[in-house]
Amino acid sequence: MARLVLDNIHKSFHGESVVKGLNLTIEPGEFVALLGPSGCGKSTILRMLAGFEPVSDGKILHGDICLSSSKQHVSTEDRNFGMVFQSYALWPHMSVKDNVGYPLKVQKIKSDERDRRIQEALEIVQLEEYAGRLPAQLSGGQRQRVALARSLVTEPDVVLFDEPLANLDRHLRAKMEETFRAFHKRTGATIVYVTHDQSEAMSLADRIAVLKKGELVQWGTPQALYATPKNTWLANFIGRGSVLKVSEIAPQQYVNSTDLHDLIERYSSEQVFSSVLVRPQDINFVPIGDLSIVVTVNNCIFRGERYDVELTLEDGQKLLTYNDMPMTVNSQHHIRLEQAWSLESES
Structure with a gap:
């Protein structure tokens, strides 16, 4: 051959x-x-x-x-x-x-x-x-x-x-x-x-x-x-996950929980921003803490082996995660984002 x-x-x-x-x-x-x-x-x-x-x-x-x-x-x-x-x-x-x-x-x-x-x-x-x-x-x-x-x-x-x-x-x-x-x-x-x-x-x-x-x-x-997808289009095309707008960061690198929390806190729609990919398995429900983020359950769908849970951040951005148990729509919780992957901007 x-x-x-x-x-x-x-x-x-x-x-x-x-x-x-x-x-x-x-x-x-x-x-x-x-x-x-x-x-x-x-x-x-x-x-x-x-x-x-x-x-x-x-x-x-x-x-x-x-x-x-x-x-x-x-x-x-x-x-x-x-x-x-x-x-x-x-x-x-x-x-x-x-x-x-x-x-x-x-x-x-x-x-x-x-x-x-x-x-x-x-x-x-x-x-x-x-x-x-x-x-x-x-x-x-x-x-x-x-x-x-x-x-x-x-x-x-x-x-x-x-x-x-x-x-x-x-x-x-x-x-x-x-x-x-x-x-x-x-x-x-x-x-x-x-x-x-x-x-x-x-x-x-x-x-x-x-x-x-x-x-x-x-x-x-x-x-x-x-x-490690290259850009937002590919991140949405391959697998399941959520693309968040955050404060500007260099592309093509992993972002840890501490830095990611800071980037979300500093983001506003008026400034230059970057996009990061968060996979569902990198989101954990936690007690309130320094690196926790407040979310609201927007939807909860039974998939057999798990529930798909759609969350909404305080700024309106959406996140998808998984959970073993059903969650009440409109209930509030705290999550920690363990890591994310920064994406290239698309021309």
């Missing part, structure tokens, strides 16, 4: 830029998610990787081979990339075995070798017993696994996923996430996975590229994106 590099990639349609100066380096065997809202360019990036779309500028490299540039374009069939679509794209009149083996038939692979590869692919997705069934006789999750097996049967260097779980219900999505994790562990394949679901990306990927309006906002591990 080889490293996959997107070097200053640009893509335009009819003069409108949809991907702008994208730089990513994907290591062999890495599971990478392209995450962002609809229209951010993530599916276009996947189509350029697959060879369905040429790049407008920049280069896509796989090891020492240039797959795409403004002067060169390697065709889809010559890239040895597998792809799993959102719609499954299975032939309804073909059995599971024939659907999985179709790419090998097109490549004119001999029958013995074709049967061996089909059997191995079906074993990986645990569908050996379903080889003779038609797609209509399968559940949505099973059809998705057939599409996955078909992408594996050609022994690809890279597997591309285009929102593969978007058509499944919550239960099936959870089961398929387990399937994808097990598949990645067993095969060690390089995976590029497009999704608009941040929880899906966080649970599956080694690293995530978060995109907005065709530009890379931040590139890092799920843990880094959650703990």
Whole structure:
């Protein structure tokens, strides 16, 4: 396997830029998610990787081979990339075995070798017993696994996923996430996975590229994106939390409880301010004290394993936290903010 590099990639349609100066380096065997809202360019990036779309500028490299540039374009069939679509794209009149083996038939692979590869692919997705069934006789999750097996049967260097779980219900999505994790562990394949679901990306990927309006906002591990987002937009997009306006402070640093309390005390809407991210688990209910802040319970919602509690500060700003017990709306309490992360201002 080889490293996959997107070097200053640009893509335009009819003069409108949809991907702008994208730089990513994907290591062999890495599971990478392209995450962002609809229209951010993530599916276009996947189509350029697959060879369905040429790049407008920049280069896509796989090891020492240039797959795409403004002067060169390697065709889809010559890239040895597998792809799993959102719609499954299975032939309804073909059995599971024939659907999985179709790419090998097109490549004119001999029958013995074709049967061996089909059997191995079906074993990986645990569908050996379903080889003779038609797609209509399968559940949505099973059809998705057939599409996955078909992408594996050609022994690809890279597997591309285009929102593969978007058509499944919550239960099936959870089961398929387990399937994808097990598949990645067993095969060690390089995976590029497009999704608009941040929880899906966080649970599956080694690293995530978060995109907005065709530009890379931040590139890092799920843990880094959650703990240290770059700006307010990303802080609101990844995970749950509250963004507070406080007195001015340098961005991209942790703020401890003492300093945070002082920044809140000194903040007023007339002065220059900064924004900080407070995650729900960093808020504790405490007795009145030097570092306690008065809050009012604005809402309390039962979530099964906990209650989501929306709090209002005296200046009207909102905070989200969790609690094991229900809390009375309009009741007043004292909290301590244990830490916060300061965000960059957005232009």
